[in-house]
Amino acid sequence: MSFAAIMNGLQAFLLLQVLTCLGQIGHGSEIIHGQKAPENSFLYMVSLQNNRGHVCGGFLIREDFVMTAAHCYRFSPLHVVLGTHNLKDLHNEKIEVEKRFITPFFNYTDLRDDIMLLKLANKTQLNSRVQTIQLPPGEINLEDNEICQVAGWG
Numbered sequence: 626m627s628f629a630a631i632m633n634g635l636q637a638f639l640l641l642q643v644l645t646c647l648g649q650i651g652h653g654s655e656i657i658h659g660q661k662a663p664e665n666s667f668l669y670m671v672s673l674q675n676n677r678g679h680v681c682g683g684f685l686i687r688e689d690f691v692m693t694a695a696h697c698y699r700f701s702p703l704h705v706v707l708g709t710h711n712l713k714d715l716h717n718e719k720i721e722v723e724k725r726f727i728t729p730f731f732n733y734t735d736l737r738d739d740i741m742l743l744k745l746a747n748k749t750q751l752n753s754r755v756q757t758i759q760l761p762p763g764e765i766n767l768e769d770n771e772i773c774q775v776a777g778w779g
């Protein structure tokens with residue numbers, strides 16, 4: 626996992642922006658000039674996977690709910706992998722996706738409201754490797770030139 630080094634408090638919102646990029650082919654699907662994230666960081670990041678492997682990033686907002694991008698629906702994510710930066714590690718915790726919820730306002734053309742919630746079949750155990758991320762309190766407005774942070778396996 627890598628991250629573009631810069632920080633600000635609006636992580637959840639910003640992650641969404643990344644997730645939007647991660648599912649796309651070609652430009653926008655990669656993190657450019659990122660850095661390898663320290664092991665003990667981004668504990669809320671999960672990998673959405675289907676039978677062929679990683680398809681999108683997401684983040685844990687409750688023990689049994691993951692937020693991700695609606696455009697990831699078409700990759701049919703079947704399970705999530707939690708608590709790891711190394712997707713090749715066979716000991717990674719894996720939980721099945723029970724249900725996918727897409728906002729009815731999602732528009733695939735302009736990627737408006739590109740948000741999807743995944744209900745997991747089981748609750749994960751929060752611990753030193755797996756934590757939830759707090760969602761922003763409501764409406765937030767980003768100013769021009771705000772410094773943001775993105776994360777993913779791009």
Ligand SMILES: *[C@@H]1O[C@H](CO)[C@@H](O)[C@H](O)[C@H]1NC(C)=O
Pocket residue numbers: 732733734735
């Ligand atoms: C989706 O977005 C495109 C581009 O902005 C727009 O032309 C189209 O009307 C939108 N579709 C719906 C159902 O809102």
Ligand SMILES: *[C@@H]1O[C@H](CO)[C@@H](O)[C@H](O)[C@H]1NC(C)=O
Pocket residue numbers: 746747
């Ligand atoms: C996960 O959930 C399924 C179905 O809800 C249940 O059968 C299974 O025992 C659960 N697994 C664990 C490890 O809790």
